[in-house]
Amino acid sequence: MRKSIALFAVACVLGGIVSVGSVGAATQQQTATTAVTVKAGEFFFKLSKVSIAKPGTVAFTIKNVGHIAHDFKIAGKKTALIQPGKSATLKVVFKKVGKFTYLCTVPGHAANGMEGRFTVR
């Protein structure tokens, strides 16, 4: 009798470990969004991260630290014009590996330095 209680306790502990493990894995898949902060100014973009290790979703939070309005465009998605001191978020799903050009679409800004490449490995 005592032995079966002990076995039951062991089974519960093991069961607990297994379910904690699988919950952890599921959470990881759901939170595969990578947060990247982007500072925009005259005339530059400064990204907290310029690449991700595999295809997935990236939430770019762009803060305009400059003195004139800017926007941020990548992979066919674009923010509205962001006024100085304001921020905007752009969620982009990268489905395949590659180098993706980001830029400010205000005329002349990209040519002056507001562009670069974001890499999906």
Ligand SMILES: [Cu+2]
């Ligand atoms: Cu700009």
